[in-house]
Amino acid sequence: MTTYNFAAGPAVLPHEVLEKVQKELLNFNNSNMSILEISHRSALYQDVYKDAKKRILALMKLSADEYDVLFLGGGATLQFTMLPLNIANKHHKAAYINTGHWSKRAIAEAKKIPGLTVDTVASSENKDGTFTTIPKFPDLPEDTYDYLHITTNNTIMGSAYYDLPETSTPLVADMSSNFLGQEYPFDKFDLIYAGAQKNLAPAGLTLVILKKSHLGQVEGLPDMLDYTAQSKKESALNTPPVFQVYVADLVLKWLEEKGGVAQIAKENKHKADLLYDYLDNSKLFKNNVDPACRSLMNVPFVTGNKDLDAKFVKEATEAGLLNLKGHRLVGGMRASIYNAMTYEGVKVLCAFLQKFEAENK
Numbered sequence: 001m002t003t004y005n006f007a008a009g010p011a012v013l014p015h016e017v018l019e020k021v022q023k024e025l026l027n028f029n030n031s032n033m034s035i036l037e038i039s040h041r042s043a044l045y046q047d048v049y050k051d052a053k054k055r056i057l058a059l060m061k062l063s064a065d066e067y068d069v070l071f072l073g074g075g076a077t078l079q080f081t082m083l084p085l086n087i088a089n090k091h092h093k094a095a096y097i098n099t100g101h102w103s104k105r106a107i108a109e110a111k112k113i114p115g116l117t118v119d120t121v122a123s124s125e126n127k128d129g130t131f132t133t134i135p136k137f138p139d140l141p142e143d144t145y146d147y148l149h150i151t152t153n154n155t156i157m158g159s160a161y162y163d164l165p166e167t168s169t170p171l172v173a174d175m176s177s178n179f180l181g182q183e184y185p186f187d188k189f190d191l192i193y194a195g196a197q198k199n200l201a202p203a204g205l206t207l208v209i210l211k212k213s214h215l216g217q218v219e220g221l222p223d224m225l226d227y228t229a230q231s232k233k234e235s236a237l238n239t240p241p242v243f244q245v246y247v248a249d250l251v252l253k254w255l256e257e258k259g260g261v262a263q264i265a266k267e268n269k270h271k272a273d274l275l276y277d278y279l280d281n282s283k284l285f286k287n288n289v290d291p292a293c294r295s296l297m298n299v300p301f302v303t304g305n306k307d308l309d310a311k312f313v314k315e316a317t318e319a320g321l322l323n324l325k326g327h328r329l330v331g332g333m334r335a336s337i338y339n340a341m342t343y344e345g346v347k348v349l350c351a352f353l354q355k356f357e358a359e360n361k
């Protein structure tokens, strides 16, 4: 049976990449060793690391003179802490826009940093705790905040930014769930971080892309939490996740061959439109997110009846449409349709939705 994986993360990887991994697994690059066995100090790994770094900057159209790329552990969640420790060093004040669960987590962790003032300068939280839109951007006073933090794609809520805040405050983003899946003017950001397991690689790797001007600004941080120390050691202060970086490099190459971010974003829009159009015309299923800021990557939907939702998830699973159960915070269903999800996969999902709707009038 053909199956399609709609998981939010860890998530689907390009089939071609998995086949290449399989083919090379026992003998990486004629070394007679597996990529799982090689040293992070070896030239074999150094080539992979340098290649991945170069590809990321090229895909984002960023200059290597201006930006550095760090390959870290600890997930996007560790960046909730590392970011303020490293970047909030002038005003000791940080501004956040709250657009959902992960924004809230970022805010809560920043608030634990001693001496840091954390202001939620805009929020789209509804009275009942749900989020269905992206808020209007506030006018921030100049030279007051060290950074403005946004979550570009709200994995659980199913919303995303299309326009970026116009601000003189350095813009930083948690881009975990639409990293290289939606087009942004990446040079508008001072720093972008992303857990790799949504749209790039297996879990265990986090990317931080940052302006080099932020390096060397803070002293006394523990090395592992220090962007400058990590940068100096080429992200190998401790043993880096060699396999994850290798898979990331293969996925980046795959993305380049597909035509880059602009092209995949176009395909992602095409996939998302197909699903949203179906949901908007459905009498049974519904997506509650403001159409102006619907995510290209994560599409939550409900029937309005918990038992029917459960029946849908069960029958979908039996039909090979996997991991459609919604996040426990919002219930219902969620289809994550990252870069590696094919148009065909979304078409099959829409056909199944239609069949289920006809059978459950």
Ligand SMILES: *Cc1c(COP(=O)(O)O)cnc(C)c1O
Pocket: 009, 074, 075, 076, 077, 078, 102, 151, 153, 154, 155, 174, 175, 176, 177, 195, 196, 198
């Ligand atoms: C999944 C996710 C996280 C958490 O990522 P970890 O790598 O598990 O720490 C943070 N932010 C967003 C937007 C996410 O989707």
